[in-house]
Amino acid sequence: MPTVGARRARNPDDPRNAVCHTHNQTGVRLILIDEIHRLNPRTTTGAETADLLKDLTERIRATFVYAGIDVTTTALFSGVRGAQLAGRASLVECGAFPARLGKHELFRKLITGVEAALDLRAHQPGTLPRHAAYLHQRTAGRIGSLTRLIRQAAITAIHDGTERITKTSVETIRLDHLAETHHRPTPNRPTTPRR
Numbered sequence: 409m410p411t412v413g414a415r416r417a418r419n420p421d422d423p424r425n426a427v428c429h430t431h432n433q434t435g436v437r438l439i440l441i442d443e444i445h446r447l448n449p450r451t452t453t454g455a456e457t458a459d460l461l462k463d464l465t466e467r468i469r470a471t472f473v474y475a476g477i478d479v480t481t482t483a484l485f486s487g488v489r490g491a492q493l494a495g496r497a498s499l500v501e502c503g504a505f506p507a508r509l510g511k512h513e514l515f516r517k518l519i520t521g522v523e524a525a526l527d528l529r530a531h532q533p534g535t536l537p538r539h540a541a542y543l544h545q546r547t548a549g550r551i552g553s554l555t556r557l558i559r560q561a562a563i564t565a566i567h568d569g570t571e572r573i574t575k576t577s578v579e580t581i582r583l584d585h586l587a588e589t590h591h592r593p594t595p596n597r598p599t600t601p602r603r
Contacts, residue, residue, distance in 0.1 A: 504549030
């Protein structure tokens with residue numbers, strides 16, 4: 409009968425052994441796992457995945473970073489397996505990308521990087537970063553909303569033959585629902601006087 413804390417015997421044919429060995433031997437120190445909010449430890453495949461992650465975090469000498477949306481409102485940290493994941497993680501809440509941090513204009517730098525990846529014949533580099541304040545307000549600082557906006561503007565520029573993006577052309581692009589909801593002005597509601 410095994411004693412408490414005894415490690416279970418590992419199957420030598422299990423591919424996890426090779427994965428863990430390779431990660432440790434090559435010095436991997438950071439493992440990023442995105443879309444963690446999709447993991448539901450209450451389902452069969454979700455439970456297997458949660459067990460796998462638990463096993464890997466115990467065997468690989470690296471920091472695991474799980475990225476997801478509203479993870480506290482999902483099944484991720486509920487139930488027995490969820491509690492095991494929650495017991496191995498610290499929650500860091502991240503908001504939208506800031507327009508600036510001190511003297512650094514982070515959002516402008518992000519836009520510059522996205523613009524550099526454009527392959528439009530007539531687009532003038534520096535056009536989009538000049539509109540950083542507008543783009544930040546329009547997308548609420550959400551990177552996904554920004555990249556979708558610029559991608560759609562680029563597709564439109566290719567289709568209409570202009571091969572460039574301007575503020576005017578960006579203004580015609582409809583954003584994702586989350587950004588549109590944020591950007592849409594709130595209608596003025598008449599106030600009812602209190603009696």
